[in-house]
Amino acid sequence: MMKCAKNAGCVSELALGTFGVGGDFWTADTSRDYQWIQALRKGFELGIKLVDTSELYGRGHAEELVRIAASDIDDVLVITKIHPSAATEDEVAKRVAASAERLGRTPWGVALHWMPIRGHICDVVRALEAVVERGLAERYGLSNVTASQLQQALTCFKRHPPAFVENKYSLLYRRDELDVLPLAQREGLIYLAYSPLERGALALDPFLSQIASKYGKTAAQIALAWYVKIPGLVPVVKAARVEHVLENAEALRIRLSDTDWEAIDRQFYTYRHETR
DSSP states (O other), X not given: OEEEETTTXXXXXXXXXXXXXXXXXXXXXXXXXXXXXXXXXXXXXXXXXXXXXXXXXXXXXXXXXXXHHTTTOTTOEEEEEEOTTOOSHHHHHHHHHHHHHHHTSOXXXXXXXXXXXXXXXXXHHHHHHHHHHTTSOSEEEEESOOHHHHHHHHHHOSSOOOOEEEEEOBTTBOGGGGTHHHHHHHHTOEEEEESTXXXXXXXXXXXXXXXXHHHTOOHHHHHHHHHHTSTTEEEEEEOSSHHHHHHHHHGGGOOOOHHHHHHHHHHTGGGGSOOO
């Protein structure tokens, strides 16, 4: 199964995340390369062909690991992000070209990690759209944006509309359901949800565990199955260990009943209006 949207085409129902893979922000770590490559490779082999990375993760080393893991798999789609200090067209193009070299392929999508503090959303759109025009990336998106910023972005592109939004979203952080998510769905963007398992907190949730027992699955798998039923939403799950990739991929086999989906929705409904 795939998730499809007008501006983005079709992508896998889950995406592999690489935050913490290859090092931390701007600090490379090569000590677990074999483990990380194996995890990414397993995800690709299981059909999770969308991967999210960044020039910041491990000072670009995460991108290098993606290149190795996907070296002989042509249909892997890579989203990479760059630091928002690179807000001019030339600097964005330079950074994306460097990412493409580390990845060994043209990125499927590019975005700034967040909006520049004093930058205007239309300047960001113009810089990212220019990258697509130059053939340095297939598509672009926006990360950590508000609904008003996304609405503005949809009015100032010339030829290429944004293809995706990547924001924080989970059962414990549902704020975007009020505006960003429905706007993305209506306008044909894929919505990428990062931190969907809240760094493992949802894996320990007793309510999800109770639902999971009916399916013979884990609480984390039930949470992912809940997200998968939302049109246009793709959870981004960290791919650091093979066993975690296998567990996450198994969530795609769960056919969560409407009754259980609605029960989970009610249980966590207040998190639409609370922030953490």
